[in-house]
Amino acid sequence: MGRDSDLGRVVITGLGAVSCLGLGSDIQFQKASLCNSGITSFSNSFSIPVNLSCAGLVPADITNYFDSSTLGMYDRVAHISWVAAKEALEHSGLKDLGVEKLNRSGIFWGTGFGGANTVENAYDTIYIHGKDRVRPFTVIGVMANGATALISLNTAFKGPSITYSTACASSAHAIGEAYRSIKHGYCDRAIAGGAESLLTAASIKSWEALKTLAIPDSENIAHSCKPFSKNRSGFVLGEGAAAIILESLSSAKKRGAIILAEIIGYGATSDSLHITKPDPLGQSKAMQLAIKDAGLSAEKVVYINAHGTATQAGDIAETISIKNTFGLDQAKKLAISSTKAVHGHTLGAAGALELLITIQAMQNNIAPGTAFLEINDPECDLNYLPLRSIEIPIPYAMSNSFAFGGSNVSLLLARDVN
CATH class of the missing domain: 3.40.47.10 (Thiolase/Chalcone synthase)
Structure with missing residues (x-):
């Protein structure tokens, strides 16, 4: 593009993702470029009946990424967030940052519903199973910034740590605001992105009521989401997480990083x-x-x-x-x-x-x-x-x-x- 100065320029040096297409950033594009769907039949059972025939479920077992304490304390949305963030960090080559650099490193994360699984478990515990107390760390699982907190604890990033919740624009806002923060000199690098895991009974019933979900394709359920097609009928709910490492151009150049885009x-x-x-x-x-x-x-x-x-x-x-x-x-x-x-x-x-x-x-x-x-x-x-x-x-x-x-x-x- 040709600019006179590196000042205020923000580049991308790492990617990480997990979705129904698979675990890892590369598989996302591979499947997307082949027009191969990861949408499958949905048969999860809940304490109340739901009407959901298909969804985009993360197929990978991610439990080996965490110890039992982290698995029990945080919601699934935080778990898949860290899986994506960890891959992005490794992809970027960022490691062994000193205190000064950690102080200039931020986390900008988005989620629409936050700890939906933990909320549902708490209500099931009280109203379905009749118990008078929930798990001790329920608040940590529920809070919208739980994923951001887990990423911060695992990376020791000490710059701004901000969670955005603007429905379907949440992670796009997070990336945009991370870009601005680096552009205007508030930090030098950031993990930006977002996650969602809301295939719970209450959430599904809510989407049912709104009548925006796709009618399952009778010939191939994987083909149920048909954007821009005359016979489109709505969207298919999916869970997933994606993380992008943003850096100032000067920071990326100084450490010899591979720059993916600006x-x-x-x-x-x-x-x-x-x-x-x-x-x-x-x-x-x-x-x-x-x-x-x-x-x-x-x-x-x-x-x-x-x-x-x-x-x-x-x-x-x-x-x-x-x-x-x-x-x-x-x-x-x-x-x-x-x-x-x-x-x-x-x-x-x-x-x-x-x-x-x-x-x-x-x-x-x-x-x-x-x-x-x-x-x-x-x-x-x-x-x-x-x-x-x-x-x-x-x-x-x-x-x-x-x-x-x-x-x-x-x-x-x-x-x-x-």
């Missing part, structure tokens, strides 16, 4: 219109702010990892917002896809997981396709890469996260750092 733009807005109905204007403003922050011509953006939840209203709103941002001619030229078709909607983890896949797309010059988009919707008439990925140079890419409550985030990346 964050060059961040836009955040609020619709202030409706609690669940998306507003194309608010979404467009977030994208415009990210482009302005980057000082980039909109025509240079090649790929967008869309929010693309597969809801009727959401996919149409995003289509309109992209047209509003780029203009119709440029919007038609963009490669756009939603990877939620294969990993489900991971809510508080979605922004981080999808940004991670976008970074890998840039590195591999492959824009992942939108799986199961077999029937074109005339109202979603952009190039959503139906059914297959394409090989294309991606020097600049955007990732969108739009949430209930009207929170919108766009993050803009550059592949080459010079």
Whole structure:
């Protein structure tokens, strides 16, 4: 991109993730680029009946990452958070930081529902099993910053430790605010991302009531999430976590780190219109702010990892917002896809997981396709890469996260750092 100074520039040096696609950051892109779904049948039993046929469940056993005390004290959302953060740290090569560097190292983490499993266990203990006390460390499991605290304890990072909860935009906000913190000199490096694990009876019943969940595909349940397709019926709940190591460019250069990409733009807005109905204007403003922050011509953006939840209203709103941002001619030229078709909607983890896949797309010059988009919707008439990925140079890419409550985030990346 060519800048006169390293000052204020923020790069990415490590990735870590776990989702229904598997354990590790590499498998996320491998499966996404092949349009291979990790969504499976859901048959977990609860103390009350639920109506959920499919979900994106983490298939790996992660218990060997923790001692019995940590397993018992923290919620599953914290456990998968640390699995992702640990991989990202190892990938980045960050280790043996002295006190001064630890003081300049932050944690910015997102989650929509926090310790949902612990909350449910507590209510089951009291109301189903009739006991008069819950586990001693229930508060630690419940608190939304439990994951952030576990990461801090395991890394000794002593800079800002902040938890963001803005529904589906939580981890995108966390990454954007980490970027700003480094850009403006408040810290030199950060673990940023988010996690969600909310496949509990109460949560599932809540989503049932909202009527936004996908109708299971009768031929192949793995194909139930169909973003931008005419026959889309809603999203599939998924659990997962993704972590990204952000550093100042000077810090990364000084230690000879491998730089994966640069964050060059961040836009955040609020619709202030409706609690669940998306507003194309608010979404467009977030994208415009990210482009302005980057000082980039909109025509240079090649790929967008869309929010693309597969809801009727959401996919149409995003289509309109992209047209509003780029203009119709440029919007038609963009490669756009939603990877939620294969990993489900991971809510508080979605922004981080999808940004991670976008970074890998840039590195591999492959824009992942939108799986199961077999029937074109005339109202979603952009190039959503139906059914297959394409090989294309991606020097600049955007990732969108739009949430209930009207929170919108766009993050803009550059592949080459010079």
